[in-house]
Amino acid sequence: MVSAREVNQQKLVNVMCKDIGMKMPEWALHVKTGVSRERQPEQKNWYQLRSASILRKIYMDGPVGVSKLRSYYGGRKNNGHQPSHFEKGSGKILRTVLQQLEEAGYVEKTENKKGRKVTAKGQKFVDNAAREAK
Secondary structure, eight states: OOOOOGSOHHHHHHHHHSOOOOOOOOGGOOOSSSTTTSSSSOTTTTTHHHHHHHHHHHHOSBBBHHHHHHHHHEEEEEESSSSSEOOOOOHHHHHHHHHHHHHHTTTETTTTSSSSSEOOOHHHHHHHHHHOOO
């Protein structure tokens, strides 16, 4: 049996992106993915890619909360002449994706409110995508 840990993460996310079925909100067309970015994403399916990547991250590191995901999707902010510093990613995008993943049944909140973990349906989805990516 093939696990998501054995597959190239980029191939896995691309395979999951096709079948994840997330709808991008209207406001997401005009938003940056963090303070450290200068422009909005150029890819048309960036929202589905981010959703698949978040599901993979929860599968690998699970239970994960919004704060850890903001740190993971952050980056270095260019401050011009001053030194660059790390800035966290956008929390609104992550919260919206997590809510949609919950509605789809792929993740659920933990009992002690320490983040979200993958459900059996989500684990099956990721494992099938890993098998297809292999």
